[in-house]
Amino acid sequence: MAGLNREWHAAHRMPEQATAEQRIAWHLAHAQHCRCRPIPAGVLELMQARGIVPPAKLSTER
Template structure:
């Protein structure tokens, strides 16, 4: 997939991001760019967050 450079420029993740911050960032990334897969270590939590947002 193509990278959304503008989104990445505006939405940098802190190198010391907490797990919750990483989950939120990857959920937003999936919606805006999705140039790479969600890391396996947080995939289930990100997908759960995305499903909950769709229901709201």
């Protein structure tokens, strides 16, 4: 699994000056493919402001 995550990160680089939409999209995809780190609080707020339910939150409520 670690190899897969590394490949995913290599293929999905976060832009240095990412917009809010880019950060949301990146972290949504990241939470589905890799969970090396949680979604930052600032990005969670951006998601909540748009009515997006963070997938990481759902998947950790087992």
